[in-house]
Amino acid sequence: MPPVQRKKDTSNLSENYVPSKTSKEYDQKKSSSSGGLICLSILQVILTFLIINFAASFFLTETWFWGYEGKYTNWRNWIPRREIIFSEAELAKYDGSDPNLPIYIAMNGEVFDVTAGKHYYGKGGGYNFFAGKDASRAYITGCFETHLTHDLRGLTHQQIKDLENWAGFYRDHHTYYKVGRVVHPPIDPKTPIPPPCNDASAQKSQ
Numbered sequence: 001m002p003p004v005q006r007k008k009d010t011s012n013l014s015e016n017y018v019p020s021k022t023s024k025e026y027d028q029k030k031s032s033s034s035g036g037l038i039c040l041s042i043l044q045v046i047l048t049f050l051i052i053n054f055a056a057s058f059f060l061t062e063t064w065f066w067g068y069e070g071k072y073t074n075w076r077n078w079i080p081r082r083e084i085i086f087s088e089a090e091l092a093k094y095d096g097s098d099p100n101l102p103i104y105i106a107m108n109g110e111v112f113d114v115t116a117g118k119h120y121y122g123k124g125g126g127y128n129f130f131a132g133k134d135a136s137r138a139y140i141t142g143c144f145e146t147h148l149t150h151d152l153r154g155l156t157h158q159q160i161k162d163l164e165n166w167a168g169f170y171r172d173h174h175t176y177y178k179v180g181r182v183v184h185p186p187i188d189p190k191t192p193i194p195p196p197c198n199d200a201s202a203q204k205s206q
C-alpha cells in the first residue's frame with residue numbers, strides 16, 4: 001500500500017496570517033545574533049590587520065610603530081589627568097635634588113615631567129639648572145647663569161617662535177609629558193630687562 005500522503009496544514013498561512021509572538025522573537029534573536037557575528041568578523045579583520053602591521057613594522061624597522069617615537073607612543077599621555085597648578089616655590093622642590101621626587105622643568109608656564117631624562121636634568125646633570133623652574137629665557141639666549149627666568153621681555157618675534165619649538169619638543173616627547181602649569185607673579189615693568197650675556201655657547205662648554 002502506498003504511503004499515505006498527508007496534506008500540509010496550511011490553515012494558518014492564509015492572507016490574514018499573523019506570525020505568533022514566539023516566531024517573531026525567534027526572527028529578532030536570529031537577526032541580532034547575525035549582527036553580532038558581523039561585528040565579531042569586523043573586529044577579527046581589524047585585529048589581524050593590526051597584528052600584521054605591528055609585526056611588519058618590527059620586522060622591518062625593529063620598532064612597533066614604523067620608527068615613530070613621540071607623544072602618541074608615550075603611554076603617560078593616554079592617562080587622563082588633572083593639571084597641577086604650581087607656585088614657583090612648589091615647582092622648586094622638583095629640581096632633582098630629592099631622589100624620591102620627579103623632576104620637573106617649566107617652559108613658558110607649562111610644566112613637564114622630565115624624570116626620564118634625569119641624566120640631563122638631575123643632580124650633577126649637564127642641564128640641572130633648568131630643573132625646578134621656568135628658565136624659558138635661557139633656552140633662547142643660552143645664558144645659563146643669568147637668564148634662568150621666565151622673563152621674555154625684549155626677545156624678538158623669531159626668538160619667541162624658537163621658544164615655542166622648545167615647548168613642542170617637550171610636549172611631543174616620547175618619555176617626557178606635561179603635568180600642569182606654573183603661576184608666576186607679574187613682572188614689574190620697572191625692573192630692568194636681563195642684560196645679554198657675552199658668550200652663550202661658551203657657558204655650555206664650560
Ligand code: HEM
Pocket residue numbers: 117120126127138139140141142201204205
Ligand atoms: C641655547 C643653547 C642651548 C640650549 C637651550 C640647550 C638645551 C639642551 C637641552 C634641554 C638638552 C636636553 C635634551 C633632552 O632632554 O633630551 C640638551 C642636550 C645636549 N646639549 Fe644642549 N643646549 C644648548 C646649547 C648647547 C651647546 C652649545 C652644546 C655644545 C657645546 C650643547 C650640547 C648638548 C649635548 C651634548 C646634549 C646631550 C646631553 C648632554 O650630554 O648634556 N648644547 N641641550
